[in-house]
Amino acid sequence: MRRLLLRDRHAFEVIYDRYGDLVYSTALRVLRDPHLAEDISQEIFVRLWRKPDRYVAERGRFLTWLISVTRNRAVDEVRARGRRQRYETASPEEQERELPAGEAIDPALNAQLAEERRIVRAALAELPPEQRQVIELAFFGGLTQREIAERLAQPLGTVKTRIRLGMQKLRAHLAPEVRSEWI
Amino acid sequence: MDLMDCEQVKELLDAYALGAAEPEEVAALEEHMEDCARCWHSFNEAQRAAAAIALSTNLCRAPESLRRSILAEIERMQRSD
Numbered sequence: 001m002r003r004l005l006l007r008d009r010h011a012f013e014v015i016y017d018r019y020g021d022l023v024y025s026t027a028l029r030v031l032r033d034p035h036l037a038e039d040i041s042q043e044i045f046v047r048l049w050r051k052p053d054r055y056v057a058e059r060g061r062f063l064t065w066l067i068s069v070t071r072n073r074a075v076d077e078v079r080a081r082g083r084r085q086r087y088e089t090a091s092p093e094e095q096e097r098e099l100p101a102g103e104a105i106d107p108a109l110n111a112q113l114a115e116e117r118r119i120v121r122a123a124l125a126e127l128p129p130e131q132r133q134v135i136e137l138a139f140f141g142g143l144t145q146r147e148i149a150e151r152l153a154q155p156l157g158t159v160k161t162r163i164r165l166g167m168q169k170l171r172a173h174l175a176p177e178v179r180s181e182w183i
Numbered sequence: 184m185d186l187m188d189c190e191q192v193k194e195l196l197d198a199y200a201l202g203a204a205e206p207e208e209v210a211a212l213e214e215h216m217e218d219c220a221r222c223w224h225s226f227n228e229a230q231r232a233a234a235a236i237a238l239s240t241n242l243c244r245a246p247e248s249l250r251r252s253i254l255a256e257i258e259r260m261q262r263s264d
Contacts, residue, residue, distance in 0.1 A: 009257065016250060024245035026237040038249050045253045050260065067234040075202060113238070120238040138203035139236045145203045160198065167197035171232045 012049055019063065020045070022113065023070045029140050030074035040077060044070050075142030123173035131166030134159055187215045192222045200229035201236075 023044055028037035044066070047054070055065050124132055137143050137151070145163065149156040187195075192215050198204045199212050216223045 007261075009261075012257070013254070016253065020245045020250065021242055022237070024249060025240050025243045028243060029237075029240040034246075038246060038252075041245060041249055042253050042256070046256050046260075049253075049257050061231070064231050064234040067237045068230060071234075071237060072202060113242075116235075117238045117242065120235045124236070124239050135201060135236065138198070138201035139233060140240070142202065144205050145198050146205055148203065160194075163198050163201065163203065164194070167201070167229065167232060170235075171228065174232055174235055 026070045027074045040074050078142050123170055127166050127169055131162045134162045135166045187211045189222055196226050196229045200233040
């Protein structure tokens with residue numbers, strides 16, 4: 001990161017090669033449109049090059065920051081375009097199936113990221129479906145708790161409890177592994 | 184929204200980290216965290232778990248055109264600097 005602050009292009013390319021697929025995939029999952037996902041990913045990386053000081057190391061890990069920025073930007077785009085309807089109503093399983101086709105990545109290409117993914121997917125799979133559903137609607141669907149309650153026709157209190165319990169379990173599952181520098 | 188205490192913030196941190204807090208809650212939360220290192224620390228943990236969720240998604244290879252466009256734009260910016 002220090003080299004990025006000095007406008008070191010090689011350092012930037014290393015960061016892109018490491019995280020480019022993840023940024024693109026995250027944007028794609030939220031936006032469900034390969035062209036838009038490409039535009040947003042480009043915007044994220046160009047912004048990183050122009051203003052690397054936006055990332056403050058003391059405030060957390062780089063990957064966490066990068067993914068949060070990507071997710072938030074993609075959600076803003078979805079909101080601006082008012083294209084949430086279909087996503088909101090699809091179950092997580094349907095959403096997985098409906099993702100635009102992309103070349104799946106050989107996990108061996110990035111062993112560290114692949115291992116990380118395995119752990120997170122296992123942790124999510126262990127959640128009760130109703131907790132996983134509200135968490136995914138929030139993170140990938142960009143819905144607030146109130147919007148989720150309306151969408152699922154559930155009391156707001158129920159949605160809040162599901163989010164809290166689900167995130168609590170997720171944190172507990174991830175804690176031993178994610179303590180490293182992964183995230 | 185009125186000022187929040189640590190207990191109220193704790194209740195909302197996960198939703199906030201997921202981007203699911205309501206706008207008025209976000210404003211009150213952020214105001215509280217500006218002065219509360221403990222809640223800020225808890226938020227960082229919640230945010231880390233929330234960001235990890237992105238890893239669960241199907242990983243797709245970003246198109247080669249993305250890399251090219253980004254590097255071309257950076258080159259343009261370097262030239263005009």
